[in-house]
Amino acid sequence: MSSEDNKRIKKEISWAIGESLLWDISTSDNLTSAFSKVLKTLIKNTPWTFGQIWRSKENIVYIYDNDPFVYGSESHLSFRENSKKSFFNMKEGILKIVSETGELYFIPDLAKDNELKRKNIALEAGFRSWLAIPILSHGRFYEIELLSEKILDPEEANLDLLGVVSKRFAEIVSRRVADEERKALIELSSEIILTVGTDCMIRKTNPAFQKVLGYERKHIKNKSLLEFIHPDDVELTKAKIASGTKEGFENRYITKYGQIRYIDWNISHSPESGTVFCIGRDITDDRLTIQKLESFADQLNVNREQLYNAQKLAKMGSWTMEFDGKVNWSPGLFEIFGLDPNDPPPGFEDFIQFIPPEDRGRISQNYEKFLSQGIFEETELRIISKDGIEKYLSVKGEGLLNRKGKFIGGTGTMQDITEEKEWNASLRQFQKMEAVGQLAGGMAHDFNNLLNIILANLDLLELNLRETPDLLKRIFSAQDAVKRGVELNRRLLSFSRKQAINPENADVNQVVSEFSEIISKIKNDIIKLEFCFESFPLICSFEKNGLENALLNICINARDSMPEGGKILVHVGFSPAGKEHRSMISGLIEMGDACIISVRDEGTGMDSKVLERLFEPFFTTKGVGKGTGLGMPMVYAFVKQSNGMVHVHSELNKGTSVEIFLPLVQAPSLGDENNKRRILIVEKGLKGQTYLTALLRRTGFEIMHAYDIYEANALLASYPEISAIFVEEELKLSESDSAEWEKIKTKTILVSEWNSKDRHDPSEFVLYRPYSWTKLKKLLESPIVSDPAKN
Numbered sequence: 001m002s003s004e005d006n007k008r009i010k011k012e013i014s015w016a017i018g019e020s021l022l023w024d025i026s027t028s029d030n031l032t033s034a035f036s037k038v039l040k041t042l043i044k045n046t047p048w049t050f051g052q053i054w055r056s057k058e059n060i061v062y063i064y065d066n067d068p069f070v071y072g073s074e075s076h077l078s079f080r081e082n083s084k085k086s087f088f089n090m091k092e093g094i095l096k097i098v099s100e101t102g103e104l105y106f107i108p109d110l111a112k113d114n115e116l117k118r119k120n121i122a123l124e125a126g127f128r129s130w131l132a133i134p135i136l137s138h139g140r141f142y143e144i145e146l147l148s149e150k151i152l153d154p155e156e157a158n159l160d161l162l163g164v165v166s167k168r169f170a171e172i173v174s175r176r177v178a179d180e181e182r183k184a185l186i187e188l189s190s191e192i193i194l195t196v197g198t199d200c201m202i203r204k205t206n207p208a209f210q211k212v213l214g215y216e217r218k219h220i221k222n223k224s225l226l227e228f229i230h231p232d233d234v235e236l237t238k239a240k241i242a243s244g245t246k247e248g249f250e251n252r253y254i255t256k257y258g259q260i261r262y263i264d265w266n267i268s269h270s271p272e273s274g275t276v277f278c279i280g281r282d283i284t285d286d287r288l289t290i291q292k293l294e295s296f297a298d299q300l301n302v303n304r305e306q307l308y309n310a311q312k313l314a315k316m317g318s319w320t321m322e323f324d325g326k327v328n329w330s331p332g333l334f335e336i337f338g339l340d341p342n343d344p345p346p347g348f349e350d351f352i353q354f355i356p357p358e359d360r361g362r363i364s365q366n367y368e369k370f371l372s373q374g375i376f377e378e379t380e381l382r383i384i385s386k387d388g389i390e391k392y393l394s395v396k397g398e399g400l401l402n403r404k405g406k407f408i409g410g411t412g413t414m415q416d417i418t419e420e421k422e423w424n425a426s427l428r429q430f431q432k433m434e435a436v437g438q439l440a441g442g443m444a445h446d447f448n449n450l451l452n453i454i455l456a457n458l459d460l461l462e463l464n465l466r467e468t469p470d471l472l473k474r475i476f477s478a479q480d481a482v483k484r485g486v487e488l489n490r491r492l493l494s495f496s497r498k499q500a501i502n503p504e505n506a507d508v509n510q511v512v513s514e515f516s517e518i519i520s521k522i523k524n525d526i527i528k529l530e531f532c533f534e535s536f537p538l539i540c541s542f543e544k545n546g547l548e549n550a551l552l553n554i555c556i557n558a559r560d561s562m563p564e565g566g567k568i569l570v571h572v573g574f575s576p577a578g579k580e581h582r583s584m585i586s587g588l589i590e591m592g593d594a595c596i597i598s599v600r601d602e603g604t605g606m607d608s609k610v611l612e613r614l615f616e617p618f619f620t621t622k623g624v625g626k627g628t629g630l631g632m633p634m635v636y637a638f639v640k641q642s643n644g645m646v647h648v649h650s651e652l653n654k655g656t657s658v659e660i661f662l663p664l665v666q667a668p669s670l671g672d673e674n675n676k677r678r679i680l681i682v683e684k685g686l687k688g689q690t691y692l693t694a695l696l697r698r699t700g701f702e703i704m705h706a707y708d709i710y711e712a713n714a715l716l717a718s719y720p721e722i723s724a725i726f727v728e729e730e731l732k733l734s735e736s737d738s739a740e741w742e743k744i745k746t747k748t749i750l751v752s753e754w755n756s757k758d759r760h761d762p763s764e765f766v767l768y769r770p771y772s773w774t775k776l777k778k779l780l781e782s783p784i785v786s787d788p789a790k791n
Helices: 003-026 031-045 074-084 093-101 119-124 159-188 208-213 231-243 284-313 331-337 348-354 357-373 418-464 469-496 508-522 544-560 608-612 631-641 691-698 709-718 735-747 773-780
Strands: 050-057 060-062 105-107 129-137 140-148 192-197 202-205 249-254 260-270 275-282 316-322 327-329 379-384 390-401 407-416 504-507 527-532 539-542 566-575 594-601 645-651 655-663 678-682 702-706 724-728 748-752 765-768
Touching: 031 050, 031 140, 031 159, 050 074, 074 119, 093 105, 093 129, 093 140, 129 159, 140 159, 192 208, 208 260, 231 249, 231 260, 260 284, 316 331, 316 390, 327 331, 331 407, 348 357, 357 379, 390 418, 418 469, 504 508, 508 527, 508 539, 508 544, 508 566, 508 594, 539 544, 539 655, 544 566, 544 594, 544 631, 544 655, 566 691, 608 645, 631 645, 631 655, 678 691, 678 709, 691 702, 691 773, 702 709, 709 724, 709 735, 724 735, 735 748, 765 773
Parallel strands: 527 566, 678 702, 678 724, 724 748, 748 765
Antiparallel strands: 050 060, 050 140, 105 129, 129 140, 192 202, 192 275, 249 260, 260 275, 316 327, 316 407, 379 390, 390 407, 504 539, 566 594, 594 655, 645 655
16 A cells, blocks of 8 residues: 555544544533543544543643543652643733744644643653643633644644634534533523514523512413413513514513513514514513602692792792802792792892882892801891882891802792781771770760760759740750760771671661751862662662761761862762772672772872872871861761771872772662673773773673784674674774774773763763662673674
8 A cells, every 4th residue: 555545544543533523522511521522533533541631720730630531550640740730821821922823833742842731740750742732712712632642743733723623612512602601690690581483472581580470480481471461461571572673672571470560672583583572671660669759749849839838828939049140039039029930030139129229239248248258137128029019028047058158158938928027007097096985985985974964954944944035045056066975986986896886687778868958068169979879779788877978978078178179079889899909909809899988189189198098097188177087987987887898099189989888788780790791901901900891791701802903893893793892982993093992983982980081972882980780780781782783
């Protein structure tokens, strides 16, 4: 046989060994099994007679006790034991070369080698040739060490074959290691990892399924995933798994112990195998945390709402101011100042503008003291809100510290105490009235005793002086004076009581009408007196003499306020319940339907200081001997005894209006409350806070408002069925706007003051203030309102 044939045969044998090695590696269950098979195949089919595995950890190479090795004699075992005790640095000597190059390191004759550190031990064990086969895989290093008792050349050592095996082994090692790590990750993962078919049947799962849901693997194999899902989420889950979508979704599961768990899933489909890979994360704790946070947020909003309502009821707001310029206001403060809550809160420079100029110096001093010394002084201040209302505020505060205890600003509250101050003033007035009432009662009682004595003596004198007519006249005059004193004394007694002496249910229209003849005696050549009544009864509970005396006092004051003459109007009308037109009088909002008795004059009027003291006993603006100062206090006493209210409006040189409100015993029937006709009221305020609006609404009309004639025309274009338009006289258009006026003139009712000096066209409809239902009724029954089609 030729040498070529020998080479060919040897090559075939070599490749057969190689195929066997690769098969051994590929079919092994794990790395240890693969190494064991490779070593056995090499020792059996090559000149190599001993083999073992070295592995690395943290750059140190060593032999693991349980790693496989193959030996042929007892001497080999001694070499094995000595090797197990050795540790070598990968960055030195042969190991450095092998680990960095990945190439085989072959020593044909150990006797001639100077590199191998275990050379002498190997020679003592009978070895002459040595080979290192490196297995490098993703940072891991293994080394197959082969030894032979023979001196081998490269061909005999099968270096070519073992080089290929080394590379192939490295690939398989890498894959096996990755598989083992992946399996370990799957087994140790806290997330549920499972595979299901598109029919939702479970194929494989990891231990997390049991850990999270409580079901053991043997109980879930070959079962549908849907069996463990909350019934409400079954259809969603089926749709997601069947759709092949990769987007995540969330569903609920019922654990073995009946609890609900929320799982967040990511899924991926394998079209070839029909397998759906699923990774689920238990988000129950997250969900519960979110629910708690949402609950806390809801509670916080409720608390904020409750705080806002509490502050609103207390007419209070809170504030925070930091020195870096940051300012926060609660909604209540914006409301107190009449500002829009959507606007930023004002800083101190803007805030000080709400305070009247005469008070700013004191507030600025307090502010500077707070900035420099950190001392906040509680104070009261007066502001003019954005809508022009004067208010009194109580301001409280304290320093604001950061976490380090550094003084960085202030925080506190502002409370609207306007009503409290007004109430305190009313209380003081009431206390004054109480004191005067008690004084008047005591004086009246003693005075009454004196009058009785005087009258009794005068009666005796009358009997004895019948024969002397001149003296008898004087007796009669003295008796009349005593009787007038008795009447005055009766009034004082009435004033001193909290209840009327003889209250009765009566029609105010009738009482005032019958008393009008006496009131008319106060007029003269320059004073005119007018009366206006309702056409239906206004029944209230009151003392007739008290009302008569009150009216007489008010009318006398009205006459005395017009030294150059003028008109007085005594008006009795119906005031329907409703807060819109009563907000100007404290306490009147709570009163239901009422009768209003008003006396209006064109006199000199009163300023605010006189108005404040109007009902104060013994206060008078008349000269000495012309007024007692008890007239208006008696009016006040009568009104309070009748459970009513009194309101006075006066302007210098524009006259005075005194209005008495008495609660009605029974509400009148004014008209059809099912009336659905529309009426337009054109007024500047756009607030509808007038008796006119209240009366029209009481009769069932739907009321619309406009600011001016142009807006009125726009509404008329949209609502042609509007029956009538009430327009304030001052809004009547000029001649240049006559075209606009002509458009609505046929539907228009002008609203004018009772003493208006304007001359109106006879064809115009005019409603004069003060409003009454009787006046309105005439207009409402006219064709302009009752039959809009004629317009």
